[in-house]
Each structure stands twice: as C-alpha cells, then as structure tokens.
Amino acid sequence: MRIDLHTHSTASDGTDAPAELVRKAAATGLDVVALTDHDTTRGHAEAIAALPGGLTLVTGAELSCRLDGISMHMLAYLFDAEEPALLAERELVRDDRVPRAQGMIAKLQELGVPVTWEQVARIAGDGSVGRPHVATALVELGVVPTVSDAFTQDWLADGGRAFVEKHETDPFEAIRLIKGAGGVAVFAHPGASKRGRTVPEAAIAEMAAAGLDGVEVDHMDHDTDTRARLRGLAKELGLLVTGSSDYHGSRKTCVLGEYTTDPEVYGEITRRAFGAFPVPGAGGV
Template sequence: MRIDLHTHSTASDGTDTPAELVRNAAAAGLDVVALTDHDTVGGYAQATAALAGTDLTLVTGAELSCRTGGTSMHMLAYLFDPAEPQLYEARELVRDGRVPRAHGMIDKLQALGVPVTWEMVARIAGDGSVGRPHIATAMVELGVVPTVSDAFTEEWLANDGRAYVGKQEFDPFDAVRLVKAAGGVTVFAHPGAHKRGETVPDEVVAGLAAAGLDGLEVDHVDHDEPTRTRLRGLARELGLLATGSSDYHGTRKSVALGECVTDPEVYAQLAARATGAQPISAV
C-alpha cells in the first residue's frame, strides 16, 4: 500500500488542478493521497469528483501556516470538519492576509530592480491561494532566477530575505487545538528542513506533543538520512507518529508523487483518530 500524505494543487501553489492531482496520483500507483493545500480546502470538491473510476482513497486536509518564537513552520491538518466555525474563521484570516503580503513582496522586488507585477503573479496564481511560489514563478519567467527554488534565497524570497514580507499565521498550539476541536489530526510538516530557514527547537516540538500533536513528517525530500534518523527517534521519544510524504507541487518542483510515503499502520492510526471527516473512496 503506497500512501502520500502531503500534496498541493492549483487551489494553492501546485500546478496540477485537484482533478489532475487525483488522476496523476492514481497513475503513479498510489493507493492513498492527501490533498493539503495551503490554508484552504478549495480543491476538495473537484478532487472528490475525480475519484470516479479509480481505486484511490482521498484524505482531505490542509497545510496551515504557523509561526512560533519568530520561526515559521507548517502544520499538516487531516480529516477535520471544514465547516467547523472557529477553524474556518482562522483559516480565512490567514488566507485574507496573503494578497497584501504578495503586494508587499512585489513592491520590494520592484525596488530591487525586478519588474514583476501583481498582474503577472495573479495570472500565475489563478484561482489558487497566492503565495511565494507564484512570485518565484514570475521571477523565472522574467529570467531573474533559473528555477523557483533559486528564488528562495536570502537574496530574494527566503525567510528574512531582501524581498520577504511576513504574513498572518497560526500559533501552532492554537492550530493543534483548533484542528482537534474540528475532529482532525495534526502532523508537523518537514520539521528538519534547514534549507528553508531556522527550524523549531525540539523543546517546542515536545510542547506541541503534550498539547495534542499527532505526528512528525519524517520522510521528506528536504530531510537527509541523519535528519530522518534524528526525527524518527524524537517521534518515538515523544509518542508521535512518523509519516512520509512527497510535498508534491506538480511541475513547480522536481519532486514526484510518492517520492516519500507513509507506513500503512501509521496511516491507519491517523485515520482512526479523526472524527471530523473520513477518507473518501470512489463509490
């Protein structure tokens, strides 16, 4: 059984539509895929409809933007009730902050001599939740950087980079509490991804575990083997589940669906803990 619990569609910063993501996941030989767009559930309906004719199971979710002690982090939330009012309002607050943030980064880039415009970024984002990858894609189109990843440096869009602008984010302890209240489960996404900037200290992870965090995303393309070994040990010490995922973004990144996967027993435990929603299979 092949299970990928972290993917993105055009509902946020992926390049596959939700329907294409489902079809591509089935073609890649996955049995279970989670749709975890940034701070939105906008792709659920299309992804669910695309399950017809496949043997794929869809896990609904979202990747929540969080910050603790000045450090950004992402929280994967699975199988929560998307209509639960408190979590819904908190997600909308974060999403509403994305547009002014993008304008701020565009202004900084223009001041640095990069002729990126809001019109370019809006075209690239389409109906998705606008974010840094859309601005990075515009920079690639302009020939400023060769790839999207090359825009995520201190010179440009990395945390505290020259064109970086902060955003409205969840406190991770609030995120765990809100998702749990909405019947969902939480996994700390790519906790050891040092290339992305400063990482959260282990003592904060321990505090999140005590507050109800369910797991750590251990097997991830941004984690080398020593990091995976350390995180697996930390998960075991704190009683957390260890997941694996691709963090697939379509053609925006070179990562393939199913490049890292989750153990079926771990997936079963996550699904069993959720009461807000259940995995969806084709009828």
C-alpha cells in the same frame, strides 16, 4: 499499500488541478493520497468528483504557522472543513495573502525587478496566492533559474530582501483548532533547514504534550541524518511518523509517491480523526 499524505493543487500553489492530481496519483500506483493545499479546502470537491476507483482521498490542509519568529507548517487531516473556529482562522491567513504578495512585489520593484501584480495574479490563477507564485514570476523574468533559487536571502526567504511577513497561526493554537474540528495534526517537514530556521526539539516536545499527533519525517528536504534524528525524537515523544512527497506539480522537482507513509500509521490517523472520513474512489468523472 502506497500512501502519500502531502500534496498541493492549483487551489493553492500546485500546478495540477485537483482532478488532474488525483488521476495522476492513481496512475502512479498510489492507494491513498491526501490533498493538503495551503490554508484552504477549496480543491476537495473537485478532487472527490474525479476520484478514480481504487484510490482513496484524505481531505486536509497545510496551515501556515509561526513560533518565535520561525515559519512552520502544520498538516491537518480529516477535520470538519465547516467547523467555525478553524474556518475563521484559515480565512484570516488566506485574506492576508494578497496584501503580502503585493508587498513582496513592491520590494522587488525597489530592487529593480520588473515584476508586476498582474503577472503574479496570472500565475496564481484561481489558487491562493503565495511566495511560490512570486518565485515563479522571478523564474519567468530570468532573475533566478528555478523556484527554489528564489527562496534565498537575496530574494524571498524568511528575512530576505523581498520578504514580507503574513498572518500565521501559533502552532499550539493550530493544534487546538485542528483537534477541535475532529482532525489530526502533523508537523510538516520539521527539519527542512534549507528553508530557514527550524523549530527546536524542545518546542516539538511541548507541541506533543499539547496534542500534536505526528511529525513528517520522510520528506525530500530531510537528509538521512535528519530523518534518523526525527524518527528517534518521534519514538521518544510517542508521535506518529509520516512520509510524503509534498508534491506541487511542475513547480517543484518532487514526484507523487516519492516518500510514503506506513499503512499502520495511516490506519491510526483514520482512527483518531472524527471530523471527516477518507473518501474511496468511485470511478471519477
């Protein structure tokens, strides 16, 4: 059984429409895939309508969080998408995305980069605009060779020359909201140091005490030593260990199913959740 619990579609910053993503997941040989767009569940309905037989969809979202000035992401699985408190918080984060992107564009223009809001909005399409869309604009303009190269101190990394902060949820509040909506909370790529500063292990222990369910260990941004360290920490704290691709379509080099989650861990996630249930494929449309 092959299970990928972290993917993105055009509902946020991926390049595949939700329907295309689930069809690709099935073609790749996945049995279970989670759709976890940034701060939105807008792609779920399309994914469910197109879900091929033999593939199960886990509905979710990746919530933007910040702890002591460190940006981090919290994966939320199988929560009630209409629960008012979590819905309101997701809307706060989403509503801040446009002014934030416009602020980054203004800073880039001050640095001599001829990027425009119209260009970034075209790239984002119907998705929730974010840094990857601005980064893609920099690639289009020939400023950097790849999206990853835009996430440096020269450009869009935390604290970089064109960085602009946005509203982000305190992770302890995110855990409370996810659990209140019947979901399961997993800290996404906690050791991805190439993205910037990472949350210390002591804080992860505090989150575990506050109800954090798991940590994403097997991820393209974690080297062998980081995975071993996180696996040991998870065992010490009694946290579930997940693995996933963090697939973004053509925007990143990761591929569907590159890293996967153990079926027993997936079973435990589904047992803990009561806000929503995995959706089995019925043949799609």
